[in-house]
Every structure is written in C-alpha cells, then in structure tokens.
Amino acid sequence: xxxxxxxxxxxxxxxxxxxxxxxxxxxxxxxxxxxxxxxxxxxxxxxxxxxxxxxxxxxxxxxxxxxxxxxxxxxxxxxxxxxxxxxxxxxxxxxxxxxxxxxxxxxxxxxxxxxxxxxxxxxxxxxxxxxxxxxxxxxxxxxxxxxxxxxxxxxxxxxxxxxxxxxxxxxxxxxxxxxxxxxxxxxxxxxxxxxxxxxxxxxxxxxxxxxxxxxxxxxxxxxxxxxxxxxxxxxxxxxxxxxxxxxxxxxxxxxxxxxxxxxxxxxxxxxxxxxxxxxxxxxxxxxxxxxxxxxxxxxxxxxxxxxxxxxxxxxxxxxxxxxxxxxxxxxxxxxxxxxxxxxxxxxxxxxxxxxxxxxxxxxxxxxxxxxxxxxxxxxxxxxxxxxx
Ligand SMILES: *Cc1c(COP(=O)(O)O)cnc(C)c1O
Numbered sequence: 521x522x523x524x525x526x527x528x529x530x531x532x533x534x535x536x537x538x539x540x541x542x543x544x545x546x547x548x549x550x551x552x553x554x555x556x557x558x559x560x561x562x563x564x565x566x567x568x569x570x571x572x573x574x575x576x577x578x579x580x581x582x583x584x585x586x587x588x589x590x591x592x593x594x595x596x597x598x599x600x601x602x603x604x605x606x607x608x609x610x611x612x613x614x615x616x617x618x619x620x621x622x623x624x625x626x627x628x629x630x631x632x633x634x635x636x637x638x639x640x641x642x643x644x645x646x647x648x649x650x651x652x653x654x655x656x657x658x659x660x661x662x663x664x665x666x667x668x669x670x671x672x673x674x675x676x677x678x679x680x681x682x683x684x685x686x687x688x689x690x691x692x693x694x695x696x697x698x699x700x701x702x703x704x705x706x707x708x709x710x711x712x713x714x715x716x717x718x719x720x721x722x723x724x725x726x727x728x729x730x731x732x733x734x735x736x737x738x739x740x741x742x743x744x745x746x747x748x749x750x751x752x753x754x755x756x757x758x759x760x761x762x763x764x765x766x767x768x769x770x771x772x773x774x775x776x777x778x779x780x781x782x783x784x785x786x787x788x789x790x791x792x793x794x795x796x797x798x799x800x801x802x803x804x805x806x807x808x809x810x811x812x813x814x815x816x817x818x819x820x821x822x823x824x825x826x827x828x829x830x831x832x833x834x835x836x837x838x839x840x841x842x843x844x845x846x847x848x849x850x851x852x853x854x855x856x857x858x859x860x861x862x863x864x865x866x867x868x869x870x871x872x873x874x875x876x877x878x879x880x881x882x883x884x885x886x887x888x889x890x891x892x893x894x895x896x897x898x899x900x901x902x903x904x905x906x907x908x
Pocket of ligand 1: 625699702722725
C-alpha cells in the first residue's frame, strides 16, 4: 500500500482548524492592542476577549463571569486543586480524594500538596478504568476539602460518572473539580448538568493553539487568585491576555459543540472498524470501557512487544500514534493508567493509543489496518518474549 501520512494522536494535540485560524489571524496582525488600554485599539481587543468568553460560556452552559482563561489544561488543574486545598486548609480540612488514573497535572498537584501535609486518597479504577460514585462517597471524610475526578481518560478514553460523583460531594459540602480536557468537544459537556464546581479544559485538544485553556469556577466558589499582578480575569489570574489564543479558544469551543453527536458517530464508526481489524491480531487486549468511552479513542495492548518500538516503526510508515508508556531516560515505564486498571507490566508496555479526529478519513483507517498488523508481527519475530 502506498505510504501516506496519518495523524492518529488527537488526544495528544490537534491540528488548528481553518475556522479557528481565520478567527485569530486579525488579532495576530492588526489587532495587537492591550485589552487594558483605554483607546480604540485596546477596547477592540477587550471586546474580542469578552466575545470569546461569551462563546466559551455558551458552549459549556456557564455564565460569562464563571470562565477564566489560563495557559492550558495543566494550569487549570493546578489552580483548581491548589486553590481548593488553600480554601480547605483555612477551614482545617486537609484531605483530598482523586483517582489513580488522572492526568499528571492532577496527580502531581496532589503530590505537591502531600508534601505540604495534605492527605490524598487515590481511588483505584475497575478493569475498564472507571471509578464509581459509591467509591467517592465511601472515601469522603469530615476533613475532605476536594474531590477531583476526570470526565474522560486521556489514555483509554473511559468516561467517568462525574455527575453522580459531583452530586455525592454536594450532599456532603465538598468541592468538586473535573478535568474535562479530553471530554470537551468529544461529548456534550454542560457545567450545570454535571454539577461541577470547577472544570478544566484546554484549547489544543480541540483545534485551538497550544498554551490556552480555561477554568470554569462556579459562582460562589471563592477560589483564591492564582497569579498576582493585575486585574485581568476578574483579578484572579493576572497577566496581559493572550488575545489571539483567547479568540481561538472561543471559536474552537463554538465549533466543537456544533453537531457534536454527528461528529462523534462518524468517529465511532471509523474507530470500530479499526478495532475490529486490529483485534484479529493474536494476543491483543482492548483497553478501556466497552461502551462508556470517547468515540475517537482506541487503546490496545499487544503482548511481547515494546510500545516505543512500535511507535518508531509506525512513524517510519507515516503514522503518528502514541503509547501509554512514558519513556524516561531510556527505560520505558508502563502507563500508570493501565497498571492501575490491573494490567500486567508486560502487557502494558506493549500499549498503543490511536486517537482519531475530524480530519481522519476511511483511507486512513485502511492504511492503519494494512500497516499495524505487519509491524506488530515483525516486532514479535524479533522479540525474545514472543513464542507464538
Ligand atoms: C492534555 C491534557 C491535560 C493538559 O493540558 P495542557 O493544555 O497540555 O496543559 C490535562 N488533562 C488531560 C486529561 C489532558 O488530556
């Protein structure tokens, strides 16, 4: 089959869409005013920021005053967790509940708080990567100040019962945060319906540029300011606004909610065809929940191969994908998500994550179905672990 370029790593980042690029371009060229300035050029910039905030709020069912632009998902997670911990500490509450399968921005924020004397409970998921609201309820204590549970997992695509978990927290007067970075633009996300007090999202996961994100903070949640130094973002996050990126995020969110179900169905159909073909390979496991999952996500673990080697081989064939394992100093560590789900280290090391996006085509699927089985077979021929 003729070599082609296939981008199947949309959970890592996405391509900027033409509509987003068109929306942000004028602010990069002539609309360079500082939104805090009094003259027309500045007022136009602040008007554009407000319009983008309105677009973002509308896309999420939030109020304009509840959305705060940040530098991305990691910053939003840090702000929500460390801010809620500060509020908790002031009330003598130093216990946090989260899950073992969160993004590192959540896990390491919690880790930093542990060093400051907070206690963190990491809830273990089932084999599908799901944590239940009952587990959350059972983990709550008198001194719990925050629960942070992701809406959809970035590695295996599993969707968490966030609405139910948030309801449990509200009954007990505990703040609830959700990392919705992977979910926004993939499944309908309405902050009121979810009942979250705080929700993180990131632009570059939904066709806006890198370095822009938002934190939704429900009215009445007195989250402390995150950056000192100015009155931007209602005095809670100082720094001159990244106007082009803010405009991009507003446009990306507007686009993301348009025909969200139709787009998800299209991705699911392509993903299912890909899964069906790749599951014919011997000794392969599909990771994540069979139904409660993001439609563009396919996560597989192949026995007796190294995920990193497979990625390099796929790269030579023009396919961009990712592995659950993070390569640190030459040694590949199996994914914390797959191991928390109970997968053996050996199997987890052979994981492959393919995440489809709006730009993918049926031809991309055909190509991956031709190339991936061949690469797996070649790696196994060379593998001392493979006896098949
Ligand atoms: C990508 C991602 C983040 C981090 O977002 P950045 O904008 O890259 O900082 C956080 N959480 C999840 C679930 C993600 O997938």
